[in-house]
Amino acid sequence: MATQLQQIRHAIKIKSWEKDTKTYFSEALKVQDEHAMLVPLEVNPHQKIVLQEIERQRKLGIPVRIIVLKPRKTGTSTISAATIYREVRFHPADAVIVAHDLDTTQYLFRIIQRFYDNVPSEERFPAEASNRKELLFSPRSDGRPGGGIGLATAGTKT
Numbered sequence: 368m369a370t371q372l373q374q375i376r377h378a379i380k381i382k383s384w385e386k387d388t389k390t391y392f393s394e395a396l397k398v399q400d401e402h403a404m405l406v407p408l409e410v411n412p413h414q415k416i417v418l419q420e421i422e423r424q425r426k427l428g429i430p431v432r433i434i435v436l437k438p439r440k441t442g443t444s445t446i447s448a449a450t451i452y453r454e455v456r457f458h459p460a461d462a463v464i465v466a467h468d469l470d471t472t473q474y475l476f477r478i479i480q481r482f483y484d485n486v487p488s489e490e491r492f493p494a495e496a497s498n499r500k501e502l503l504f505s506p507r508s509d510g511r512p513g514g515g516i517g518l519a520t521a522g523t524k525t
Contacts (some may be wrong), residue, residue: 377489385457388418392449397485398478405485414446421450444471448478451516456492459507459514467522473499476518 384391392408400406410418417433424431435443451462464479466472479502483494492513493505504513 388450388453391453395486395490396449396452396482398445399481405481408445408449410446411442413441413443417443417446418450444475445478448475449482452479452482455504455514455516456490459504459512461515461517463517463519465519465521467520469520472518472520476500476502479516479518 380394384395389410392410394407396408397405398408417435420433421431424433448464451464454460455462464472464475466475476499480497483491483497483502492507494502495505495513496503496515500519501515501517503515506513
């Protein structure tokens with residue numbers, strides 16, 4: 368059973384993660400590096416630009432819409448998935464990620480699943496479902512809905 372001091376420390380940590388996206392990413396989320404090792408998600412320069420645009424649109428009070436023309440392997444898919452994962456964590460709702468083909472859909476789900484599987488244990492919410500198409504969180508202890516992330520394929524099924 369957690370002591371009162373541990374509960375206070377945890378609450379402070381959660382508040383800092385809610386306020387600071389990059390801190391949440393680096394302290395709570397893990398990604399696979401080029402050697403297939405799990406490492407903290409550290410925002411790279413390309414990802415920083417994406418995050419700045421997300422923040423700009425949020426401050427304007429408009430729905431976030433970004434089209435990224437990019438070379439491969441810049442981390443855009445990872446930072447997008449991390450942003451959605453964090454949003455569902457702190458603002459329980461349902462989110463959907465749509466990819467252009469089945470391979471990409473499965474790739475994105477593996478990123479989401481890796482985040483869930485490797486968050487600190489006190490940060491992991493119980494999941495009602497976790498399969499190749501969705502990660503649904505159980506309702507929260509405070510009565511709020513758990514939210515979830517669904518994945519869909521818009522184009523070819525290859």
